[in-house]
Amino acid sequence: MGDTDRQSGVSSCLDHVEVKFQPASSIPSRSFSNRLPQFGLVHRLIFFILIFGIEWSPLTHIVHKGRGAGELLQVAIAFVSLLLALAYFRSKDSFYRISAKVQASPIRWSLLVYHVAALAAFITASAIPDPGGLLGYLLASVWYVAGVLAIVLAACAFVPPKAAVEFLRSTGYAWVYALAAAVIAARALVATTLWNGRVWNPALDLSWKPASDATFTLVNGILHLFLSNVVADRPTMVIGTSSFKVQILPWCAGFEGTALMLVFSVAWLGYFRREFRFPRALLLIPAGMLVIWLANALRIAALIMIGVAGAPNIAVGGFHSQAGWIAFNCVALSFAVVTRHMPWFASQTTGARTVRSSRPTLAVPASVPNPTAAYLMPFLAILTAAMLSHAASAGFEWLYPLRFLAAAAVLWHFRSFYSEMNWRFGGLSVLAGVAVFGLWLGLDMVSNASQTSALGNSLALMNTPARIGWLIFRTAAAVITVPIAEELAFRGFLIRRLSSADFDSLNPRHFTYLGLFVSSIAFGLLHGDRWLAGTLAGLIYAFAFLRQGRIGDAVVAHATTNGLLAAWVLFGGKWYLW
Amino acid sequence: MKVLGLMLLFVGVAGLALAQTAPAPEIDPGSAGTAVALLSGALLVARARQKK
Numbered sequence: 001m002g003d004t005d006r007q008s009g010v011s012s013c014l015d016h017v018e019v020k021f022q023p024a025s026s027i028p029s030r031s032f033s034n035r036l037p038q039f040g041l042v043h044r045l046i047f048f049i050l051i052f053g054i055e056w057s058p059l060t061h062i063v064h065k066g067r068g069a070g071e072l073l074q075v076a077i078a079f080v081s082l083l084l085a086l087a088y089f090r091s092k093d094s095f096y097r098i099s100a101k102v103q104a105s106p107i108r109w110s111l112l113v114y115h116v117a118a119l120a121a122f123i124t125a126s127a128i129p130d131p132g133g134l135l136g137y138l139l140a141s142v143w144y145v146a147g148v149l150a151i152v153l154a155a156c157a158f159v160p161p162k163a164a165v166e167f168l169r170s171t172g173y174a175w176v177y178a179l180a181a182a183v184i185a186a187r188a189l190v191a192t193t194l195w196n197g198r199v200w201n202p203a204l205d206l207s208w209k210p211a212s213d214a215t216f217t218l219v220n221g222i223l224h225l226f227l228s229n230v231v232a233d234r235p236t237m238v239i240g241t242s243s244f245k246v247q248i249l250p251w252c253a254g255f256e257g258t259a260l261m262l263v264f265s266v267a268w269l270g271y272f273r274r275e276f277r278f279p280r281a282l283l284l285i286p287a288g289m290l291v292i293w294l295a296n297a298l299r300i301a302a303l304i305m306i307g308v309a310g311a312p313n314i315a316v317g318g319f320h321s322q323a324g325w326i327a328f329n330c331v332a333l334s335f336a337v338v339t340r341h342m343p344w345f346a347s348q349t350t351g352a353r354t355v356r357s358s359r360p361t362l363a364v365p366a367s368v369p370n371p372t373a374a375y376l377m378p379f380l381a382i383l384t385a386a387m388l389s390h391a392a393s394a395g396f397e398w399l400y401p402l403r404f405l406a407a408a409a410v411l412w413h414f415r416s417f418y419s420e421m422n423w424r425f426g427g428l429s430v431l432a433g434v435a436v437f438g439l440w441l442g443l444d445m446v447s448n449a450s451q452t453s454a455l456g457n458s459l460a461l462m463n464t465p466a467r468i469g470w471l472i473f474r475t476a477a478a479v480i481t482v483p484i485a486e487e488l489a490f491r492g493f494l495i496r497r498l499s500s501a502d503f504d505s506l507n508p509r510h511f512t513y514l515g516l517f518v519s520s521i522a523f524g525l526l527h528g529d530r531w532l533a534g535t536l537a538g539l540i541y542a543f544a545f546l547r548q549g550r551i552g553d554a555v556v557a558h559a560t561t562n563g564l565l566a567a568w569v570l571f572g573g574k575w576y577l578w
Numbered sequence: 579m580k581v582l583g584l585m586l587l588f589v590g591v592a593g594l595a596l597a598q599t600a601p602a603p604e605i606d607p608g609s610a611g612t613a614v615a616l617l618s619g620a621l622l623v624a625r626a627r628q629k630k
Contacts, residue, residue, distance in 0.1 A: 253604075
């Protein structure tokens with residue numbers, strides 16, 4: 001179905017049917033309800049909820065909430081809400097078709113009268129004290145039947161039972177998923193003590209100890225595959241060997257990763273819902289959470305093995321803090337890329353497009369680089385190298401040259417793409433770079449950014465050739481690869497990408513204020529506690545770029561700043577600026 | 579724009595989740611900027627490759 005058809009479906013679902021009122025004499029057999037405008041499924045559900053809400057609010061003050069009905073009602077509300085959401089995403093066509101049928105049938109006012117009678121019986125049964133014994137069971141039965149009947153009658157007044165059954169049939173097994181989710185949600189709310197009006201934080205709640213135990217068991221199993229002398233003490237959650245042990249604390253047991261994966265997967269499926277087949281795609285959420293939980297167990301096992309291998313400082317100092325993000329990025333990226341190519345989860349249109357796009361075409365040869373990749377990959381290579389080198393370090397980033405080499409390799413790979421860009425620059429770009437240098441130092445003096453660094457001491461501990469080699473790579477990265485990679489990403493790509501998906505076809509001087517400020521703020525945020533100086537620097541580099549639309553101007557301005565900062569660091573011993 | 583919007587949402591929610599600092603975090607808040615930038619960029623490249 002095309003967009004136009006779908007829009008017409010929405011219209012039939014939400015809008016009133018135009019009813020021409022005729023003289024009563026010309027339509028002798030018409031009932032009162034036929035004289036009123038008819039409403040689609042969505043409107044009727046809203047009416048039903050409104051009536052329910054209006055009645056329920058005073059009822060909760062009159063009727064006692066015993067006999068377990070409250071929990072049943074929670075399940076019912078969650079079930080109906082989930083079923084409607086799933087049905088809508090699963091088959092919008094069926095939803096609109098049934099809505100049109102509902103619209104054609106009048107609201108059954110007589111059933112609403114019976115609903116009021118059932119409600120009166122329900123309130124009466126509530127008012128009678130529980131006599132106990134058989135009479136008590138009888139009274140409770142009447143109470144339940146009257147309550148359920150009141151709800152069912154009101155529902156049938158708005159939605160004909162035939163349409164409801166057809167709706168249920170069109171959703172396939174969605175009712176199973178909805179019921180399971182509703183029961184689990186209701187039980188989770190009732191059975192745990194986590195939801196007490198504060199932020200849900202299972203990591204700090206020891207009632208989730210079984211999950212920590214499972215992590216401990218898995219880590220223990222992994223370690224036994226590689227080590228023969230594993231020491232594992234479950235009561236204290238200490239595990240390792242006699243030479244290196246760690247304690248698996250509750251907040252290290254995988255909760256943060258699974259919570260992040262939950263947020264990411266829900267957001268991803270929500271944003272790209274048209275590319276997935278629902279409700280089965282919802283299975284990807286627990287699957288993603290399970291994978292990241294397993295990855296966390298692997299992280300802990302790897303950490304222990306690094307410590308056992310003789311690098312406890314790297315295990316605790318670098319690997320521990322980086323491996324969680326590395327694992328999450330790998331799992332999230334796989335989730336986004338791989339699931340789209342799984343026919344069972346992907347929507348039919350996406351699958352067809354994927355099949356088509358897998359064939360080489362004459363129009364877009366495979367040798368033509370992806371512009372987004374050409375603009376972003378050097379920067380991503382630096383970030384990846386930074387995470388890996390931090391993970392392999394204990395404080396001092398001895399693998400820093402990896403950043404330079406990774407960026408240089410990617411720049412070389414896309415060299416033909418870059419050769420068509422404008423790398424010329426003017427004298428004003430050098431002045432802009434000098435201005436940013438002054439701004440950076442000035443803000444550093446008045447801000448509370450850290451002005452201490454262990455870098456100088458770490459370098460002093462290295463032998464001379466290693467120290468000189470490290471400083472050469474560090475300076476070369478600051479002056480060559482970092483300016484090129486960051487200017488390509490933030491000025492060349494992000495400013496225009498925030499204007500159009502087809503950013504590369506836009507004039508290099510094209511910009512919007514949104515793109516300008518967002519790219520500059522993002523650039524600033526990547527500079528940690530020097531975010532303000534970073535943001536202002538981003539704005540100045542952006543003006544250098546946009547003045548002539550030349551990437552060379554921005555790169556030279558950035559390289560000038562970094563070059564002056566490098567000289568300031570090397571000759572002034574201001575290591576904290578690196 | 580969807581990827582950028584999604585990552586903005588993700589950063590917001592993750593920021594709340596990571597606001598409480600643990601003595602030895604599984605997910606280090608100090609590396610969040612680098613990690614989210616890396617993931618956002620990788621997703622943008624992957625999506626652009628699929629559209630090509």
